[in-house]
Amino acid sequence: PLESLDVTVLSKYVLAPLFNITDLRRDSRIDFVGGIRGLEALQERVDKGEMAIAFAMFPVSMEQLMHIADSGNIMPPKVTWFEPKLRSGLVIHQFLNEEPHGQADNRSIENKHESKIV
Structure with a gap:
């Protein structure tokens, strides 16, 4: 720990x-x-x-x-330094496929997605 x-x-x-x-x-x-x-x-x-x-x-x-x-502990300062850094915000990758789980093929999922920085 x-x-x-x-x-x-x-x-x-x-x-x-x-x-x-x-x-x-x-x-x-x-x-x-x-x-x-x-x-x-x-x-x-x-x-x-x-x-x-x-x-x-x-x-x-x-x-x-x-x-x-x-274990519910908090990391000491500067220990969680990760690179590369995102320019700002959080990147969210959202799948827009509305088919029920398991019914869509991979091609339809790959063609219906977008990424956003918030």
């Missing part, structure tokens, strides 16, 4: 006791670099003096995410 996530271990055993950082959302000493940017982005920010130290963590697996969600 939550205790097994890299971010929980980092927060509990490094950030809180050594740096007195207990609020990952609001502490101005914390910044986040999305994993898609790679380790080079972390190294560059440390080399430029923008950061004093950087930590890289493994991404949360889909299994971990589902287990935590199913």
Whole structure:
């Protein structure tokens, strides 16, 4: 569960006791670099003096995410970073076939759909 996530271990055993950082959302000493940017982005920010130290963590697996969600827990900040990002809104794919389930062939379903961004 939550205790097994890299971010929980980092927060509990490094950030809180050594740096007195207990609020990952609001502490101005914390910044986040999305994993898609790679380790080079972390190294560059440390080399430029923008950061004093950087930590890289493994991404949360889909299994971990589902287990935590199913147990009713809330993920820590920035742990649920997914890419690519949608430009905005939610994409909904709506099938317009009004045939009762199982009576339409696949071609009619494929030809009667639309996608919307809301």
